[in-house]
Amino acid sequence: MQSTLTPALASSPQQTSRARKLQLLGILSGFTAGAWLGAAEAPTKLVSIGVSPLVISLIMVVGVFLARWSVPALILGTSSIRADVRRAPHLIIWAILAGCLWAVANTMTIFAIRDVGLSIAFPLWNSNSLLGILWGFLFFNELRQAGLRRWLGVLGGALIMCVGAALLAIASSSAAPVAHSYRGVWAALGAGVLWGTMYIPYRKAYLTGMNPLSFVTFFTFGELGMMSALAVSYLGLAPLWHQLQSARDVLFWLMLGGFIWVIGDLFQQYAAKYVGISRGIPLSNTNQLWGLLWGTLVFGELHGRGHSIYAQVIGGSLLMMAGVAAIAFSSATTSEQTRWKQAAHRESQRYNIAADYVEARMDGRQSASEAKPSRTAIDWLLVAAATAIFIYFGATARLPQIQLNWPAALTLSAASLALLIVCGITLHRTTRFH
Amino acid sequence: MPNETAPRQSTLACILTDVHFWVPVGVLIAGLLLLRSLS
Numbered sequence: 001m002q003s004t005l006t007p008a009l010a011s012s013p014q015q016t017s018r019a020r021k022l023q024l025l026g027i028l029s030g031f032t033a034g035a036w037l038g039a040a041e042a043p044t045k046l047v048s049i050g051v052s053p054l055v056i057s058l059i060m061v062v063g064v065f066l067a068r069w070s071v072p073a074l075i076l077g078t079s080s081i082r083a084d085v086r087r088a089p090h091l092i093i094w095a096i097l098a099g100c101l102w103a104v105a106n107t108m109t110i111f112a113i114r115d116v117g118l119s120i121a122f123p124l125w126n127s128n129s130l131l132g133i134l135w136g137f138l139f140f141n142e143l144r145q146a147g148l149r150r151w152l153g154v155l156g157g158a159l160i161m162c163v164g165a166a167l168l169a170i171a172s173s174s175a176a177p178v179a180h181s182y183r184g185v186w187a188a189l190g191a192g193v194l195w196g197t198m199y200i201p202y203r204k205a206y207l208t209g210m211n212p213l214s215f216v217t218f219f220t221f222g223e224l225g226m227m228s229a230l231a232v233s234y235l236g237l238a239p240l241w242h243q244l245q246s247a248r249d250v251l252f253w254l255m256l257g258g259f260i261w262v263i264g265d266l267f268q269q270y271a272a273k274y275v276g277i278s279r280g281i282p283l284s285n286t287n288q289l290w291g292l293l294w295g296t297l298v299f300g301e302l303h304g305r306g307h308s309i310y311a312q313v314i315g316g317s318l319l320m321m322a323g324v325a326a327i328a329f330s331s332a333t334t335s336e337q338t339r340w341k342q343a344a345h346r347e348s349q350r351y352n353i354a355a356d357y358v359e360a361r362m363d364g365r366q367s368a369s370e371a372k373p374s375r376t377a378i379d380w381l382l383v384a385a386a387t388a389i390f391i392y393f394g395a396t397a398r399l400p401q402i403q404l405n406w407p408a409a410l411t412l413s414a415a416s417l418a419l420l421i422v423c424g425i426t427l428h429r430t431t432r433f434h
Numbered sequence: 435m436p437n438e439t440a441p442r443q444s445t446l447a448c449i450l451t452d453v454h455f456w457v458p459v460g461v462l463i464a465g466l467l468l469l470r471s472l473s
Contacts, residue, residue, distance in 0.1 A: 090445050090448065098458070105465070190465055198458070200454055351448055
Protein backbone atom coordinates (compact mmCIF):
# COMPACT_ATOMS: atom_id res chain seq x y z
CA MET A 1 0.00 0.00 0.00
CA GLN A 2 2.76 2.37 1.02
CA SER A 3 4.78 1.78 -2.14
CA THR A 4 1.84 2.28 -4.50
CA LEU A 5 0.86 5.52 -2.78
CA THR A 6 4.25 7.11 -2.65
CA PRO A 7 4.62 8.18 -6.30
CA ALA A 8 1.14 9.76 -6.42
CA LEU A 9 1.67 11.58 -3.14
CA ALA A 10 5.17 12.80 -3.80
CA SER A 11 5.51 16.60 -3.69
CA SER A 12 6.88 18.84 -6.43
CA PRO A 13 8.37 22.28 -5.56
CA GLN A 14 5.08 23.94 -6.65
CA GLN A 15 3.11 21.61 -4.40
CA THR A 16 5.46 22.36 -1.51
CA SER A 17 5.01 26.10 -2.01
CA ARG A 18 1.22 25.67 -2.20
CA ALA A 19 1.25 23.54 0.95
CA ARG A 20 3.24 26.22 2.80
CA LYS A 21 0.72 28.85 1.70
CA LEU A 22 -2.15 26.72 2.99
CA GLN A 23 -0.35 26.17 6.30
CA LEU A 24 0.02 29.93 6.78
CA LEU A 25 -3.63 30.36 5.85
CA GLY A 26 -4.60 27.78 8.49
CA ILE A 27 -2.56 29.57 11.15
CA LEU A 28 -4.12 32.94 10.22
CA SER A 29 -7.58 31.31 10.34
CA GLY A 30 -6.81 29.98 13.84
CA PHE A 31 -5.86 33.46 15.08
CA THR A 32 -8.95 35.03 13.49
CA ALA A 33 -11.13 32.31 15.01
CA GLY A 34 -9.73 33.14 18.47
CA ALA A 35 -10.58 36.83 18.03
CA TRP A 36 -14.16 36.23 16.90
CA LEU A 37 -14.94 33.40 19.31
CA GLY A 38 -13.71 35.69 22.11
CA ALA A 39 -15.74 38.65 20.79
CA ALA A 40 -18.88 36.46 20.85
CA GLU A 41 -18.83 36.74 24.64
CA ALA A 42 -19.32 40.52 24.46
CA PRO A 43 -23.06 40.65 23.56
CA THR A 44 -23.84 38.02 26.21
CA LYS A 45 -22.24 40.24 28.87
CA LEU A 46 -24.95 42.81 28.12
CA VAL A 47 -27.54 40.36 29.37
CA SER A 48 -28.24 40.18 33.07
CA ILE A 49 -31.68 38.62 33.38
CA GLY A 50 -33.06 35.94 35.64
CA VAL A 51 -33.41 33.17 33.07
CA SER A 52 -31.83 29.74 33.07
CA PRO A 53 -28.38 29.42 31.46
CA LEU A 54 -29.89 26.63 29.36
CA VAL A 55 -32.34 29.13 27.88
CA ILE A 56 -29.49 31.59 27.20
CA SER A 57 -27.61 28.80 25.43
CA LEU A 58 -30.67 27.82 23.43
CA ILE A 59 -31.32 31.38 22.22
CA MET A 60 -27.66 31.74 21.20
CA VAL A 61 -27.94 28.50 19.25
CA VAL A 62 -30.98 29.90 17.40
CA GLY A 63 -28.76 32.83 16.31
CA VAL A 64 -26.10 30.30 15.38
CA PHE A 65 -28.61 28.34 13.28
CA LEU A 66 -29.63 31.44 11.32
CA ALA A 67 -25.99 32.37 10.71
CA ARG A 68 -24.95 28.85 9.72
CA TRP A 69 -27.42 28.87 6.84
CA SER A 70 -27.27 32.50 5.73
CA VAL A 71 -23.47 33.00 5.76
CA PRO A 72 -22.66 29.93 3.58
CA ALA A 73 -25.56 30.87 1.26
CA LEU A 74 -24.07 34.36 0.91
CA ILE A 75 -20.47 33.23 0.38
CA LEU A 76 -20.83 30.23 -1.94
CA GLY A 77 -24.53 29.51 -2.40
CA THR A 78 -26.53 26.44 -1.41
CA SER A 79 -25.86 24.80 -4.80
CA SER A 80 -22.29 24.23 -3.61
CA ILE A 81 -23.59 22.66 -0.38
CA ARG A 82 -25.88 20.33 -2.38
CA ALA A 83 -22.99 19.32 -4.64
CA ASP A 84 -20.79 18.52 -1.62
CA VAL A 85 -23.52 16.42 -0.04
CA ARG A 86 -24.06 14.47 -3.26
CA ARG A 87 -20.36 13.57 -3.30
CA ALA A 88 -20.01 12.63 0.36
CA PRO A 89 -23.51 12.06 1.83
CA HIS A 90 -22.13 10.00 4.72
CA LEU A 91 -20.59 13.13 6.23
CA ILE A 92 -24.05 14.48 7.13
CA ILE A 93 -24.10 11.90 9.94
CA TRP A 94 -20.73 13.12 11.25
CA ALA A 95 -21.81 16.76 11.02
CA ILE A 96 -24.98 16.08 13.06
CA LEU A 97 -22.98 13.97 15.52
CA ALA A 98 -20.47 16.81 16.00
CA GLY A 99 -23.34 19.25 16.60
CA CYS A 100 -24.80 16.93 19.28
CA LEU A 101 -21.37 16.67 20.97
CA TRP A 102 -21.08 20.46 20.99
CA ALA A 103 -24.51 20.94 22.60
CA VAL A 104 -23.92 18.40 25.39
CA ALA A 105 -20.46 19.88 26.10
CA ASN A 106 -21.88 23.40 26.20
CA THR A 107 -24.54 22.31 28.69
CA MET A 108 -21.88 20.68 30.86
CA THR A 109 -19.93 23.94 31.03
CA ILE A 110 -22.99 25.55 32.63
CA PHE A 111 -22.93 22.94 35.42
CA ALA A 112 -19.15 23.22 35.74
CA ILE A 113 -19.15 27.02 36.14
CA ARG A 114 -22.00 26.78 38.65
CA ASP A 115 -20.25 24.15 40.78
CA VAL A 116 -16.53 24.98 40.70
CA GLY A 117 -16.40 28.41 39.08
CA LEU A 118 -14.71 29.53 35.89
CA SER A 119 -11.17 29.44 37.35
CA ILE A 120 -11.17 25.66 37.72
CA ALA A 121 -13.61 24.80 34.98
CA PHE A 122 -12.02 26.69 32.06
CA PRO A 123 -8.53 25.10 32.20
CA LEU A 124 -10.13 21.67 32.62
CA TRP A 125 -12.25 21.91 29.49
CA ASN A 126 -9.44 23.69 27.64
CA SER A 127 -7.63 20.36 27.81
CA ASN A 128 -9.71 19.54 24.72
CA SER A 129 -6.69 20.65 22.68
CA LEU A 130 -4.59 17.81 24.15
CA LEU A 131 -7.28 15.29 23.27
CA GLY A 132 -7.45 16.82 19.78
CA ILE A 133 -3.72 16.15 19.39
CA LEU A 134 -4.27 12.52 20.44
CA TRP A 135 -7.16 11.94 18.02
CA GLY A 136 -5.30 13.74 15.23
CA PHE A 137 -2.30 11.46 15.76
CA LEU A 138 -4.27 8.22 16.16
CA PHE A 139 -6.84 8.63 13.40
CA PHE A 140 -5.59 11.14 10.84
CA ASN A 141 -1.80 10.71 10.72
CA GLU A 142 -1.19 14.14 12.22
CA LEU A 143 2.30 14.68 13.67
CA ARG A 144 3.47 11.42 12.05
CA GLN A 145 7.05 11.77 10.81
CA ALA A 146 6.92 15.31 12.18
CA GLY A 147 10.22 15.13 14.06
CA LEU A 148 11.00 15.87 17.69
CA ARG A 149 11.09 19.68 17.25
CA ARG A 150 7.53 19.83 15.93
CA TRP A 151 6.26 17.38 18.52
CA LEU A 152 7.76 19.56 21.23
CA GLY A 153 6.38 22.70 19.58
CA VAL A 154 2.80 21.42 19.31
CA LEU A 155 2.53 19.39 22.54
CA GLY A 156 4.66 21.81 24.58
CA GLY A 157 2.78 24.80 23.13
CA ALA A 158 -0.60 23.24 23.98
CA LEU A 159 0.55 22.47 27.54
CA ILE A 160 1.93 26.01 28.01
CA MET A 161 -1.38 27.38 26.73
CA CYS A 162 -3.26 25.26 29.29
CA VAL A 163 -1.13 26.71 32.10
CA GLY A 164 -1.65 30.24 30.72
CA ALA A 165 -5.40 29.57 30.45
CA ALA A 166 -5.45 28.41 34.07
CA LEU A 167 -3.78 31.65 35.24
CA LEU A 168 -6.18 33.80 33.20
CA ALA A 169 -9.19 31.88 34.45
CA ILE A 170 -8.09 32.22 38.09
CA ALA A 171 -7.55 35.95 37.60
CA SER A 172 -10.85 36.57 35.86
CA SER A 173 -13.03 34.54 38.22
CA SER A 174 -14.70 35.82 41.33
CA ALA A 175 -15.03 33.74 44.52
CA ALA A 176 -16.03 30.38 43.17
CA PRO A 177 -18.70 28.25 44.78
CA VAL A 178 -17.22 24.90 45.80
CA ALA A 179 -20.25 23.18 47.26
CA HIS A 180 -20.29 20.46 44.59
CA SER A 181 -16.64 20.44 43.56
CA TYR A 182 -16.48 16.82 42.35
CA ARG A 183 -19.57 17.30 40.23
CA GLY A 184 -18.16 20.50 38.72
CA VAL A 185 -14.79 18.92 37.95
CA TRP A 186 -16.48 15.96 36.24
CA ALA A 187 -18.67 18.33 34.24
CA ALA A 188 -15.66 20.41 33.10
CA LEU A 189 -13.62 17.33 32.20
CA GLY A 190 -16.64 15.88 30.39
CA ALA A 191 -17.00 19.08 28.35
CA GLY A 192 -13.29 18.91 27.42
CA VAL A 193 -13.59 15.28 26.29
CA LEU A 194 -16.75 16.00 24.27
CA TRP A 195 -15.26 19.08 22.59
CA GLY A 196 -11.94 17.34 21.94
CA THR A 197 -13.80 14.42 20.32
CA MET A 198 -16.00 16.76 18.29
CA TYR A 199 -12.92 17.49 16.16
CA ILE A 200 -12.85 13.90 14.83
CA PRO A 201 -15.86 14.63 12.57
CA TYR A 202 -14.31 18.01 11.62
CA ARG A 203 -11.06 16.47 10.44
CA LYS A 204 -12.78 13.54 8.77
CA ALA A 205 -14.98 15.89 6.75
CA TYR A 206 -12.08 18.04 5.58
CA LEU A 207 -9.82 15.11 4.72
CA THR A 208 -12.69 13.78 2.62
CA GLY A 209 -12.95 17.05 0.75
CA MET A 210 -16.10 18.61 2.21
CA ASN A 211 -16.16 22.39 2.28
CA PRO A 212 -16.31 23.84 5.84
CA LEU A 213 -19.25 25.98 4.72
CA SER A 214 -21.17 22.82 3.79
CA PHE A 215 -20.24 20.95 6.97
CA VAL A 216 -21.51 23.65 9.34
CA THR A 217 -24.97 23.79 7.74
CA PHE A 218 -25.60 20.20 8.86
CA PHE A 219 -23.62 20.51 12.09
CA THR A 220 -26.19 23.08 13.22
CA PHE A 221 -29.09 20.58 13.02
CA GLY A 222 -27.34 18.45 15.64
CA GLU A 223 -26.54 21.56 17.66
CA LEU A 224 -30.07 23.03 17.65
CA GLY A 225 -31.83 19.64 17.93
CA MET A 226 -29.77 18.46 20.91
CA MET A 227 -29.86 21.86 22.64
CA SER A 228 -33.67 22.05 22.26
CA ALA A 229 -34.04 18.47 23.56
CA LEU A 230 -31.84 19.25 26.59
CA ALA A 231 -33.66 22.50 27.35
CA VAL A 232 -37.08 20.81 27.14
CA SER A 233 -36.01 17.80 29.19
CA TYR A 234 -34.39 19.90 31.94
CA LEU A 235 -36.94 22.73 32.14
CA GLY A 236 -40.17 21.34 30.64
CA LEU A 237 -41.97 22.82 27.65
CA ALA A 238 -44.22 25.32 29.46
CA PRO A 239 -41.51 26.80 31.76
CA LEU A 240 -39.15 27.00 28.75
CA TRP A 241 -41.74 28.96 26.77
CA HIS A 242 -42.38 31.22 29.77
CA GLN A 243 -38.65 31.95 30.13
CA LEU A 244 -38.30 32.64 26.40
CA GLN A 245 -41.18 35.13 26.69
CA SER A 246 -39.59 36.86 29.67
CA ALA A 247 -36.27 37.12 27.81
CA ARG A 248 -37.92 38.77 24.76
CA ASP A 249 -36.13 42.11 25.29
CA VAL A 250 -32.65 40.57 25.20
CA LEU A 251 -33.15 37.90 22.53
CA PHE A 252 -31.33 40.09 20.01
CA TRP A 253 -28.11 40.36 22.06
CA LEU A 254 -27.95 36.63 22.64
CA MET A 255 -28.65 35.86 18.98
CA LEU A 256 -26.01 38.41 17.99
CA GLY A 257 -23.54 36.59 20.27
CA GLY A 258 -24.43 33.38 18.42
CA PHE A 259 -23.93 35.08 15.05
CA ILE A 260 -20.48 36.41 16.00
CA TRP A 261 -19.59 32.98 17.37
CA VAL A 262 -20.38 31.42 13.97
CA ILE A 263 -17.94 33.78 12.23
CA GLY A 264 -15.23 32.62 14.65
CA ASP A 265 -16.23 28.99 14.27
CA LEU A 266 -16.05 29.21 10.46
CA PHE A 267 -12.43 30.32 10.70
CA GLN A 268 -11.83 27.54 13.24
CA GLN A 269 -13.13 25.07 10.63
CA TYR A 270 -10.69 26.42 8.04
CA ALA A 271 -7.88 26.18 10.61
CA ALA A 272 -8.81 22.53 11.29
CA LYS A 273 -8.82 21.94 7.55
CA TYR A 274 -5.48 23.49 6.67
CA VAL A 275 -3.31 22.87 9.76
CA GLY A 276 -5.16 19.89 11.23
CA ILE A 277 -6.85 19.59 14.62
CA SER A 278 -3.62 19.17 16.60
CA ARG A 279 -2.59 22.72 15.70
CA GLY A 280 -5.94 24.31 14.80
CA ILE A 281 -7.64 23.76 18.16
CA PRO A 282 -4.91 25.31 20.37
CA LEU A 283 -4.67 28.31 18.02
CA SER A 284 -8.39 29.00 18.19
CA ASN A 285 -8.33 28.45 21.97
CA THR A 286 -6.78 31.95 22.11
CA ASN A 287 -10.43 33.03 22.32
CA GLN A 288 -9.92 33.05 26.09
CA LEU A 289 -7.34 35.81 25.68
CA TRP A 290 -9.71 37.88 23.54
CA GLY A 291 -12.59 37.23 25.95
CA LEU A 292 -10.42 38.55 28.75
CA LEU A 293 -9.50 41.66 26.73
CA TRP A 294 -13.21 42.37 26.17
CA GLY A 295 -14.01 41.71 29.83
CA THR A 296 -11.26 43.85 31.32
CA LEU A 297 -10.94 46.70 28.81
CA VAL A 298 -14.57 47.14 27.74
CA PHE A 299 -16.59 45.92 30.74
CA GLY A 300 -14.05 46.86 33.46
CA GLU A 301 -14.24 43.41 35.05
CA LEU A 302 -10.90 43.59 36.91
CA HIS A 303 -11.31 47.23 37.92
CA GLY A 304 -10.02 47.84 41.46
CA ARG A 305 -8.48 44.37 41.87
CA GLY A 306 -5.03 43.90 43.42
CA HIS A 307 -1.64 43.88 41.72
CA SER A 308 -1.37 40.09 42.00
CA ILE A 309 -4.42 39.71 39.79
CA TYR A 310 -2.89 41.93 37.11
CA ALA A 311 0.37 39.95 37.40
CA GLN A 312 -1.59 36.73 36.84
CA VAL A 313 -3.34 38.23 33.82
CA ILE A 314 -0.10 39.44 32.26
CA GLY A 315 1.72 36.17 33.06
CA GLY A 316 -1.16 34.03 31.76
CA SER A 317 -1.42 36.11 28.56
CA LEU A 318 2.32 35.87 27.91
CA LEU A 319 2.24 32.10 28.45
CA MET A 320 -0.68 31.73 26.06
CA MET A 321 1.11 33.81 23.45
CA ALA A 322 4.29 31.75 23.89
CA GLY A 323 2.28 28.55 23.44
CA VAL A 324 0.59 29.94 20.32
CA ALA A 325 3.95 30.99 18.88
CA ALA A 326 5.40 27.51 19.53
CA ILE A 327 2.50 25.89 17.66
CA ALA A 328 2.47 28.45 14.85
CA PHE A 329 6.18 27.81 14.19
CA SER A 330 5.66 24.04 14.13
CA SER A 331 3.83 23.78 10.82
CA ALA A 332 3.65 20.37 9.17
CA THR A 333 6.65 19.17 7.16
CA THR A 334 6.36 17.69 3.68
CA SER A 335 6.63 14.16 5.09
CA GLU A 336 3.85 14.83 7.62
CA GLN A 337 1.64 16.26 4.89
CA THR A 338 2.26 13.15 2.82
CA ARG A 339 0.87 11.18 5.77
CA TRP A 340 -2.21 13.47 5.81
CA LYS A 341 -2.71 12.67 2.13
CA GLN A 342 -2.50 8.97 2.89
CA ALA A 343 -5.27 9.42 5.48
CA ALA A 344 -7.33 11.30 2.88
CA HIS A 345 -6.68 8.55 0.33
CA ARG A 346 -7.90 5.97 2.86
CA GLU A 347 -11.14 7.95 3.31
CA SER A 348 -11.73 8.28 -0.44
CA GLN A 349 -11.19 4.51 -0.87
CA ARG A 350 -13.46 3.60 2.02
CA TYR A 351 -16.38 5.80 0.97
CA ASN A 352 -15.81 5.55 -2.80
CA ILE A 353 -15.20 9.24 -3.35
CA ALA A 354 -13.39 10.44 -6.46
CA ALA A 355 -9.69 10.80 -5.65
CA ASP A 356 -9.32 13.94 -7.80
CA TYR A 357 -12.08 15.63 -5.77
CA VAL A 358 -10.46 14.73 -2.43
CA GLU A 359 -7.02 15.79 -3.65
CA ALA A 360 -8.29 19.09 -5.11
CA ARG A 361 -10.21 20.02 -1.98
CA MET A 362 -7.24 19.20 0.28
CA ASP A 363 -5.29 21.55 -1.94
CA GLY A 364 -7.91 24.27 -1.39
CA ARG A 365 -9.40 24.27 -4.88
CA GLN A 366 -12.24 22.76 -6.88
CA SER A 367 -11.70 19.62 -8.96
CA ALA A 368 -11.98 19.88 -12.74
CA SER A 369 -15.29 18.00 -12.72
CA GLU A 370 -16.98 20.47 -10.35
CA ALA A 371 -19.29 23.27 -11.47
CA LYS A 372 -18.44 26.79 -10.37
CA PRO A 373 -20.53 27.72 -7.30
CA SER A 374 -23.33 30.15 -8.01
CA ARG A 375 -26.04 31.80 -5.95
CA THR A 376 -29.73 31.33 -6.72
CA ALA A 377 -32.91 33.04 -5.57
CA ILE A 378 -33.09 30.54 -2.67
CA ASP A 379 -29.76 31.82 -1.33
CA TRP A 380 -30.87 35.45 -1.42
CA LEU A 381 -34.13 34.40 0.22
CA LEU A 382 -32.20 32.70 3.05
CA VAL A 383 -30.00 35.77 3.54
CA ALA A 384 -33.03 38.10 3.46
CA ALA A 385 -35.00 35.93 5.93
CA ALA A 386 -32.10 35.76 8.42
CA THR A 387 -31.51 39.51 8.09
CA ALA A 388 -35.22 40.25 8.60
CA ILE A 389 -35.32 38.09 11.75
CA PHE A 390 -32.29 39.89 13.17
CA ILE A 391 -33.75 43.32 12.28
CA TYR A 392 -37.07 42.36 13.94
CA PHE A 393 -35.41 41.27 17.19
CA GLY A 394 -33.02 44.24 17.01
CA ALA A 395 -35.96 46.64 16.78
CA THR A 396 -37.66 45.08 19.81
CA ALA A 397 -34.43 44.79 21.87
CA ARG A 398 -33.93 46.79 25.03
CA LEU A 399 -30.78 48.92 25.16
CA PRO A 400 -28.88 47.60 28.18
CA GLN A 401 -28.07 50.03 31.00
CA ILE A 402 -24.44 49.15 31.40
CA GLN A 403 -21.23 51.17 31.64
CA LEU A 404 -18.97 50.49 28.63
CA ASN A 405 -15.54 51.73 27.66
CA TRP A 406 -16.49 52.71 24.11
CA PRO A 407 -12.98 53.55 22.79
CA ALA A 408 -11.76 50.10 23.90
CA ALA A 409 -14.84 48.44 22.40
CA LEU A 410 -14.26 50.23 19.09
CA THR A 411 -10.54 49.35 19.10
CA LEU A 412 -11.21 45.64 19.75
CA SER A 413 -14.02 45.62 17.17
CA ALA A 414 -11.70 47.26 14.62
CA ALA A 415 -8.94 44.71 15.36
CA SER A 416 -11.36 41.79 14.98
CA LEU A 417 -12.78 43.29 11.81
CA ALA A 418 -9.27 43.82 10.40
CA LEU A 419 -8.45 40.14 11.06
CA LEU A 420 -11.74 39.13 9.42
CA ILE A 421 -11.00 41.19 6.31
CA VAL A 422 -7.37 40.07 5.98
CA CYS A 423 -8.18 36.41 6.59
CA GLY A 424 -11.34 36.54 4.44
CA ILE A 425 -9.46 38.06 1.50
CA THR A 426 -6.58 35.57 1.90
CA LEU A 427 -9.03 32.66 2.04
CA HIS A 428 -10.80 33.93 -1.05
CA ARG A 429 -7.61 34.51 -3.03
CA THR A 430 -5.97 31.24 -2.01
CA THR A 431 -8.89 28.82 -1.92
CA ARG A 432 -12.05 30.65 -3.09
CA PHE A 433 -13.42 29.53 0.32
CA HIS A 434 -12.85 25.81 -0.41
CA MET B 435 -11.54 8.02 -9.66
CA PRO B 436 -13.43 5.86 -7.18
CA ASN B 437 -12.01 2.41 -6.73
CA GLU B 438 -14.21 0.17 -8.88
CA THR B 439 -12.15 -3.01 -8.79
CA ALA B 440 -12.71 -4.07 -5.19
CA PRO B 441 -16.16 -5.34 -4.06
CA ARG B 442 -17.79 -2.42 -2.25
CA GLN B 443 -19.63 -2.31 1.07
CA SER B 444 -22.80 -0.22 1.33
CA THR B 445 -22.36 3.28 2.79
CA LEU B 446 -24.22 2.20 5.93
CA ALA B 447 -21.90 -0.77 6.41
CA CYS B 448 -18.89 1.50 5.88
CA ILE B 449 -20.17 3.89 8.56
CA LEU B 450 -21.04 1.14 11.04
CA THR B 451 -17.60 -0.44 10.73
CA ASP B 452 -15.76 2.88 10.99
CA VAL B 453 -13.99 3.55 14.30
CA HIS B 454 -14.28 7.31 13.53
CA PHE B 455 -18.03 6.85 13.95
CA TRP B 456 -18.07 4.78 17.12
CA VAL B 457 -15.60 6.89 19.12
CA PRO B 458 -17.74 10.09 18.91
CA VAL B 459 -20.94 8.03 19.43
CA GLY B 460 -19.45 6.40 22.53
CA VAL B 461 -18.28 9.75 23.89
CA LEU B 462 -21.71 11.29 23.20
CA ILE B 463 -23.54 8.49 25.04
CA ALA B 464 -21.10 8.73 27.95
CA GLY B 465 -21.59 12.52 27.96
CA LEU B 466 -25.38 12.19 28.10
CA LEU B 467 -25.13 9.67 30.95
CA LEU B 468 -22.73 11.95 32.82
CA LEU B 469 -25.05 14.90 32.31
CA ARG B 470 -27.94 12.85 33.67
CA SER B 471 -25.98 11.88 36.76
CA LEU B 472 -24.87 15.49 37.33
CA SER B 473 -28.36 16.98 37.29
